[in-house]
Amino acid sequence: MDLKTNITPPPSMEKIGSKSTLSNSAFLAEIRYFFKMNKLAFLGFIIIVTLILLALLAPLIIPYPNDVALETHVENKLQPPSADHWFGTDELGRDLFSRVIYGTRVSFQIGLIAIGLAVLIGIPLGLIAGYFGRWVDEVIMRISDVFLSFPPLLLSIAIAALLGPSLTNLMIAISISWWPWYTRLIRGQVVSLRERGFVEAAQAMGVPSWKVIARHILPNSMAPVIVQISMDFGSIILTAASLSFLGLGAQPPLPEWGLLINIGRNFFLTNWWYVTFPGLFIFISVMAFNLFGDGLRDYLDPKTRDS
Amino acid sequence: MNTKHKPWYAIVLVSLFLLLSACSNDKPAKEADTAAEGQPAGGIAVYGSHDDIMTFWDPSDSYSNEIIAMNNMYETLLRYDTKDESFKNILAETYNVSDDGLTWTFTLRKDVKFHTGNDLTAEAAKASIERTIERGKGAAFIWDPVEEINAKDTHTLEFKLSYPAALDTIVSSGYAAFIFDAAAAEENGGEEWFNEGNSAGTGPYSPEKWDRGSQLILDSFDEYWGEWEADQYQKVVFKTIQEANTRLQMAKGGELQFVSQLPNELIKSVEEADGVSVHETESFQQLVMMFNTEAGPLKDSKVRQALAYAIPYDNIIQDVLGNTATQSFGSIPAGLWGHDSSLHQYNQDLDKAKQLLEEAGVDGGELTLTYVSSDEEERQIAELLKIELAKIGFELELKGMLWDAQWDMSKATNPEERQDILLMYWWPDYADPYSFMKNLYASEDEIVFNLAYYKNEQYDQLVDEAQEVAGVDRDKAIELYKQAQQILVEEVPGLSLYDRKYIRVINDSFGGYEDNPAYPNVVFFHDTYKK
Numbered sequence: 001m002d003l004k005t006n007i008t009p010p011p012s013m014e015k016i017g018s019k020s021t022l023s024n025s026a027f028l029a030e031i032r033y034f035f036k037m038n039k040l041a042f043l044g045f046i047i048i049v050t051l052i053l054l055a056l057l058a059p060l061i062i063p064y065p066n067d068v069a070l071e072t073h074v075e076n077k078l079q080p081p082s083a084d085h086w087f088g089t090d091e092l093g094r095d096l097f098s099r100v101i102y103g104t105r106v107s108f109q110i111g112l113i114a115i116g117l118a119v120l121i122g123i124p125l126g127l128i129a130g131y132f133g134r135w136v137d138e139v140i141m142r143i144s145d146v147f148l149s150f151p152p153l154l155l156s157i158a159i160a161a162l163l164g165p166s167l168t169n170l171m172i173a174i175s176i177s178w179w180p181w182y183t184r185l186i187r188g189q190v191v192s193l194r195e196r197g198f199v200e201a202a203q204a205m206g207v208p209s210w211k212v213i214a215r216h217i218l219p220n221s222m223a224p225v226i227v228q229i230s231m232d233f234g235s236i237i238l239t240a241a242s243l244s245f246l247g248l249g250a251q252p253p254l255p256e257w258g259l260l261i262n263i264g265r266n267f268f269l270t271n272w273w274y275v276t277f278p279g280l281f282i283f284i285s286v287m288a289f290n291l292f293g294d295g296l297r298d299y300l301d302p303k304t305r306d307s
Numbered sequence: 308m309n310t311k312h313k314p315w316y317a318i319v320l321v322s323l324f325l326l327l328s329a330c331s332n333d334k335p336a337k338e339a340d341t342a343a344e345g346q347p348a349g350g351i352a353v354y355g356s357h358d359d360i361m362t363f364w365d366p367s368d369s370y371s372n373e374i375i376a377m378n379n380m381y382e383t384l385l386r387y388d389t390k391d392e393s394f395k396n397i398l399a400e401t402y403n404v405s406d407d408g409l410t411w412t413f414t415l416r417k418d419v420k421f422h423t424g425n426d427l428t429a430e431a432a433k434a435s436i437e438r439t440i441e442r443g444k445g446a447a448f449i450w451d452p453v454e455e456i457n458a459k460d461t462h463t464l465e466f467k468l469s470y471p472a473a474l475d476t477i478v479s480s481g482y483a484a485f486i487f488d489a490a491a492a493e494e495n496g497g498e499e500w501f502n503e504g505n506s507a508g509t510g511p512y513s514p515e516k517w518d519r520g521s522q523l524i525l526d527s528f529d530e531y532w533g534e535w536e537a538d539q540y541q542k543v544v545f546k547t548i549q550e551a552n553t554r555l556q557m558a559k560g561g562e563l564q565f566v567s568q569l570p571n572e573l574i575k576s577v578e579e580a581d582g583v584s585v586h587e588t589e590s591f592q593q594l595v596m597m598f599n600t601e602a603g604p605l606k607d608s609k610v611r612q613a614l615a616y617a618i619p620y621d622n623i624i625q626d627v628l629g630n631t632a633t634q635s636f637g638s639i640p641a642g643l644w645g646h647d648s649s650l651h652q653y654n655q656d657l658d659k660a661k662q663l664l665e666e667a668g669v670d671g672g673e674l675t676l677t678y679v680s681s682d683e684e685e686r687q688i689a690e691l692l693k694i695e696l697a698k699i700g701f702e703l704e705l706k707g708m709l710w711d712a713q714w715d716m717s718k719a720t721n722p723e724e725r726q727d728i729l730l731m732y733w734w735p736d737y738a739d740p741y742s743f744m745k746n747l748y749a750s751e752d753e754i755v756f757n758l759a760y761y762k763n764e765q766y767d768q769l770v771d772e773a774q775e776v777a778g779v780d781r782d783k784a785i786e787l788y789k790q791a792q793q794i795l796v797e798e799v800p801g802l803s804l805y806d807r808k809y810i811r812v813i814n815d816s817f818g819g820y821e822d823n824p825a826y827p828n829v830v831f832f833h834d835t836y837k838k
Contacts, residue, residue: 072694074626078572091572091683092690093626165707247680251705253690266683269552270576 034299041295047288055105062098069253078271088273091263099255100277106256107285110171110240111233117175118232122182123225127213129183130190141187144180152177153239160248167256170249174236185228189221227297234289241282257282347527347539349837352817353546354830355554355563357681360523360545363445364501366485366508367438370445370736374481375567376523376545378829380422381485381508384413384432384464384478387738387825389642394475398427398486398509408471408779413478415462420530421488422506422513429458434489446482446736452775453477471778473739480737481826511833512543522546531833538818538836549681558583558812564835565820566812567828570683571629577812586811587631588822591640592734594632594685595747597801599729601760602722604674609667611799614728615653616660617695624805627687631810635803637792638743642806642824644781645740645773645788651796660699671700674727677716680707685730688804692728703728717758729758732807738825739777740788744770748800761800766791 035042059065067073073093081088087096129140147155152174159173193199194217202212241258243249250256252263257278264274354375362371366381384399396402399413419427433456440450452472457465466474478484488507492500501507504517511533512525525543527535546563548554555573557563559580569577577585598605598614605611620634633641637650664670676692678685686707693703706726708716719725733756735742746755749770750762773787795801809822819835 070694070697072622072691074622074691077626091687247707251707252686253693253705263683263686266551266570267572269555270572 034295038295038298040291041299044288044291044293044295047284048292051104051285051288052108054101055108058102058105062095062101064095064098067094067098068102068255078267078274080271081273087277088271090260090274091267096260096273096277099260100257100281103255103257103260103278104281104285106167106250106254107237107240107282110167110174110256111236114171114174114178114236114240115229115232117171118178119182119225119229121175122179123186123218125179126183126186127190127218127221130187131194131209131213131217133191137187140183144183147177147180148184150177152235153242156239156243157246157248160243165248165251167250167254170240170243173243173248174239177239178232178236181232182225182228185224186221189224190217193217193220223300227293227300230289230296231293234286234293237289238282238286345535346529346537347535347541348537349540351542351544352540352564352832352835352837353544353562355546355548355557355566356828357547357549357551357554357568359520359547361517361519364504365442365444365498366435366487366501367442367447367483368444368498369485370482372828374826375828375830376525377485378481378510378826379512379525379543379832380506380510380514381487382510383480383484383486384415385475387476387479387823389738389823389825390821392644394479398432399478402475404474404778409468411466411468411474412459413464413466415464416532417462419509419532421491421509422528423488423491425488425491427486427509428461429464430461431488431490432464432486433458435485435487438489438493439483439485446480449477449480449483449736452778468778470775472774473778473781476737476739479825481829482736484737515542520547525832533833536836538838540832540835540837543832551683555812558814561814561816563812564814564817565830567809569810569812571627571631571810574629574810574812582815583812584815586809586813586820586822588809588811588824589642590734590807590809590822590824590827591643591738592732592807592809592824592827593635593638593640593743593803594688594805594807595638595731595733595801595803597717597729597731597747597758598799599722599725599727599760600762600800602725603727604669604672605727607667607669608798609663610669613660613663613667613669613699614696614701615799615802616656616663617699618653618802618804619655619691619695620653620804621655622691623688627684627691628805628807631808632805633808635806637789638747638795638801638803639740639788639792640743640803640806643735643738643740645785647785647789647792650789650792653802655695657695657698664699671702673702673704675704675706676728676730677706677708677713677726678730679710679713681709689730718754722760725760731758733803734827735825741770741774741777744788744791745774748795759800761798763794763798763800766794769794 076089076093077091079085079089085095085097087100090096090099125140129137155177156173159176160170163169163173199212199216202216240249244256244258245262247262250259252259260278261275264278267274356375358372360376361373363369363373366377369377382397384397385394386397388395398416398419400416402411402413404411415427415429415432421427425431436450436456439447452468452470453466454469455467459465468474485508492507504514506513511528511531513528514523515526516524523545527541548557551570551573554563554566555569555577558566558577561582574585577583598611600606624630624632624634634652636646636648636652639645639647674696676689678689689705693705696703713729717725717729733743733747748757748759748761749767751757754760769787769791773784773791777784811822813820816838817835818838820830823829
């Protein structure tokens, strides 16, 4: 075995694991290089940052904060877009601009919590399965195969229908359908890493398993997870919107995008703006995450990196 | 593409095209000039419904949306005409009632055949009603006053009652009063045979094809006792089209003769369209709000009164419903006997509501409201209620559900697991206030539709007494119903929000249609014709 090459940290480690060791200017140079290489990823990044700002500042910037859940003005129902109401009004006279922007906050919150839960379940299981192998690996991976055998949207629908329609159950349903993807991803990484010299060296020095996992394996297997998260965020927003559209997620009056479209489709022929704006926001945010995720994958994948 | 494959592609494309065009065309209707005399030749009439058509096929058990098709396959002895408040003879030629109101005698038509090929006799009519009573499902309770049914001769049917109820309204009910060939049906397998899509009725149309969730096709019955004219429809199709926009487009495109329901917002665009028109008629349908009187903060009648004062009635009627409804007085809709516009009507008065809550020592809390998720009006009303109830300190959690799930939750064995407020529609089983007063608020041992879980002996007595005297002393029955309604207004176990008007979209070529709210959403297709 050529020990020298095996001890060399993998390329992913250079970028993620030892980011803190890079000097500030080198880090900025890396970022500049990343965006220069991926113009579309840059566009995605800008949109994501804008959406995050909108989500964070929503209560401050929306013109009619009370229209989110506290007030209706039925006398103003279904007004077309105007200077007062940029996106028009809904069937209860509420300002759609305020509701759609606030919906950004709802969708991002769903995305964060659902992905957080999926990662929290998926990563430890993947680490355990990959590191310890044998029957532990078998049991964990067969369980995750059961979940993977269903398309995520279908599984989420089934779980959400079983738990009953609510926002919390929606997030639970999504994370239950998503965790096995992370388990499988991490397990694959761990299986290849645990044979590497730097891991074997740590083991030989008597470092306890948990420390080897936490210090050496986890940081080095995070790169694909980060790419996966950035790609999944868009899918999860879309799944959440689909479930709410089907009446299995957010409940009125919460301005969740999918729910807005579900209600707005009744007025599709007479009041075009109702479905258009929430639809546009779903489209833009899913696209932005996909562009950014794609760019990140290309950047972190040594095969495509310098091509 | 490789050029030598081109002819194959062409052949496949042409055959596909031919196949598609064959599928898309329904069989062409017989043309008027080729039809035999006394045969309908008006083509096909299509009824667009937002919901599935057939829940029950068994005429004894029917108690749901299938009413629209059943009343074209089956007939009753009499039919109630809401417009002139009279009874029209259908399968009965004449009828009379004894002075004490306890014996009713019907003479049946002599030329009536069932779809099974057998003749209608008094014995068969007796057997069908007895089967319905025996099964005890759906609206079978309407026969409660009937003690005995006798077939005096082939065409004379006699009912002996235990109290002088209004049997003419009972035999004209759109549910549970159908006359059918019970003997033949039972021989063939009873309920199962019905569920396969068979009919044993006497109606003008019999089932031809049923695709669950999609459509039901009825064909005209050649041996129907009523005469057929050339401009009548030889086939009737009930199509389920859930999307309101699709129904609207199909109506505008002339593909539907009749649309039973469209959201208020879409009606405007129909008014401007050519070839279709909008018909508005009064109905007996009310939106009812049931309060949980058995558990939670709404156990206290003062709190329920407070809620009644917090409801934005004017906004609901003007803005959500575009004035296609009127606020209810009491629990009997306008147009139905027993309706009383002198009863107290709640209005929105938040100060009064707060004062009542203070008297009850309640300062808000959390409440759950359930409604049917696909019903746009119920959802909008639920959202308005959430905002208004927040003003008097209640946080309302809205739960949009499918009706079956909503109903199951309301019947949960543990009262704590049930909703606090439930929205639903109610329309009468037959044109009688008893249907509202008994089903919604009379004490029930097993929960069915008293979803307020209300128990009040005095109320029960008043309603039962009113039903017993209704056949002989209508004025007394009205007075008793008034007293019972006053209890409801005072104690508010539930509240009728509004009496709904029916808005129908009708193709201009569709003649003869008249809305009869005693048979909600039913089109009696034999009365209609192609213009």
